Amino acid sequence: MTRDNGSPVGDNQNSQTAGPNGPSLLQDSHLIEKLQRFDRERIPERVVHARGTGAFGEFVSSGNASALTRADVFSAAGKKTPVFVRFSTVIHPKGSPETLRDPRGFATKFYTQEGNWDLAGIHLPIFFIRDAIKFPDMIHALKPSPVTNVQDPNRFFDFFSHVPESTSQLTRLYSDMGIPASYRKMDGHGVHAFKMVNQAGVVTYVKFHWKSRQGEQNLTRTEAARVQGEDFNNLTTDLYGAIRKGDLPKWDLYVQTMLPADLDKYAYNPLDATKIWPGLPETLLGTMTLNKMPDNFFETTESAAFAPSNLVPGIEPSEDKMLQGRLFSYADTQHHRLSANSKTLPINAPLVKVSNGNSDGQGNRGGRSGEVNYQPSRQAGTANDNPDYKYVETPLTGTTIQAAIKKTDNFTQAGAFFRGLNSQQQTNLIGNLASDLGKVSNSEIKQIMLTHFYKADPIFGTRLTAAVSGNLGDVQQRAAKMAD
Incomplete structure (x- = not known):
């Protein structure tokens, strides 16, 4: 096996990390190349999550969570933040039936007073794999055959037979949870562990959970076949029908918390994206209500660009190897799909003023002016960085490695x-x-x-x-x- 330049690949199973639990390394050119090439495989349809339905709404914080995070969105009871949510299927193309078995994307863009925060998750609490280096391979196996253009269990089970950590997600996906009956009656999960950081710099690892106030409802295979014959746009029809009638869907956002000192106390690795945190209590952060359909599908739902790297002060990525790859891959694929100026599109533009030296390029509509598009500068009005917003420091040990995590606990x-x-x-x-x-x-x-x-x-x-x-x-x- 070689890279595109012909050089041999030493390890195609594990990305390089800073020690056994450290973050992924930018120097891992094989990982970067795989993700870059994978992100550019489809024009213009999204490689994954192509079939989507969007709605606008509002998130209302339930209290002051400043002891946990400095994030403005959770700073006071009753604080309101506009949101846009895009529900989706993962594998199937834009025109596919919404009754097919598939994880459902549950991506929320919070337009906060400190910039946009994207919580880009799915309706199941875990994922199939734990290392982003295998993501292109997994999607290739799940997508239709490059010969017949037909999705084939022979291909994807061939892949999963080499990936025992997928057992838990496959068990969930092939349960009735694999075919939600309604986007309104579906929970959402951030899947990955994230870090919440308060004003004093104290770190807490967290997992996010959207809990539907409408309850959860799924379809059996027999029910899905019947529904598909009646309306293969059933999830969109149901969501938009409810909003039109004023039956506005709501979700409560909960968070599980874990202290850094407790990460090694479990039989599993809590930063493994194939694992839930059983037994840990959830804390309510607030409630989201969807209240408006988009006026234009292309300008909103199709042009919305979500990426886990769109973070705000007080919320940072964990060392989860799957998340570390998504931080690069999702933003990169949106740059490919919508151009490097995708964040200037109205659906993606933050409420706050953007001030940096990024300029020009395809689709630029930033409207910047002035001589200074660099920093630092002594000229009046220059934007400066603020050390109050530096990332929290994470201790590292060991050497750079390419190895699987020690606590796999696959079954x-x-x-x-x-x-x-x-x-x-x-x-x-x-x-x-x-x-x-x-x-x-x-x-x-x-x-x-x-x-x-x-x-x-x-x-x-x-x-x-x-x-x-x-x-x-x-x-x-x-x-x-x-x-x-």
Whole structure:
């Protein structure tokens, strides 16, 4: 395997980090090249999250969260912040039915008094992989075949058979949660751990959770097939119909918190994007109401550019390896799709004045003037940086490495999720999985996937093996030898 310049690749499984728990390194040219090339594969449709529905609204803070974060959006009870939300499917193209099994994007742009903050998450609390270096490969496997242009379980299960950490997300996706009945009746998650930093510089790791006040509702495969025949735009129809009638949907934003000193106290790595934080309480931060449909789809929903790197003071990225890659990739793909001046489009423009030396380029509408487009300068009116807003310092140890995290714990949470389903939900999950896994012609791939689910829960694995006519004895032998 080589890079585009022909040089051999030493490790295509793990990105370089500053020590075992440190952030990813910009010097990892293979990681950067993979993400850059991947971001530029589709013109002009989004590579992922192409099918989207947007709405405007308002977020109201429930209290003063200054003990946790200096972020202005949470600075006082009753503080109002305009938002724009884009719901989406991940894999399927722009005109695809909204009834297809897929993670749903739940991206929120907060137009705060300190700049725009994007909480770009999905409706499931975790992700398939833990390292961004595998993201292009995963999406390639999930997208249609480059030969037939048809999505093929033989391809994506081939990939996932090499990625046991995907077991937990696959279990959720193939449950009824994989087909939400309504965007209004769907939770959202930031997925990754982030850092919240207060005015004193105290760091707390957090996970964000949008909890629907309408409750959660999903579709079975049979229900989805019926709905698709009636209206394959069902999620958009439902959301916009409710807003038109004045039945405005609401979500409460909760946050789980964890102190840096507690990160190593768990059997799993809390910064692993394939893991939830079970048992940790949630704190209410505020409530969002969606109250207005866009007047123009292209100028809003299609032109909205979300990126986890759009942060505000008081909210910073964690060392999550998946998030570290998204910080670069999402902003870069929007620059490719909408130009480097995408943030000057009305839907993406912050409420506050933008003052920096960035200028010119395709689509520029910034309207800057004056001689000085550099900094520092002694001329009057020059914008200056402010040390009060410097990023928090994170201690680092060790050497640069390319290695998987030590606490993988790939199967425990998948099993816990399965056992938390009722009998009918378990049956639906097994039937949904079997419908795709049963199409896999390579027996080795099938047996490995069955082993992953057996490791999660023996009853789960046994029933699924029977459903796809697998070899249970072989699955049990493989499971006995497979590490967690």
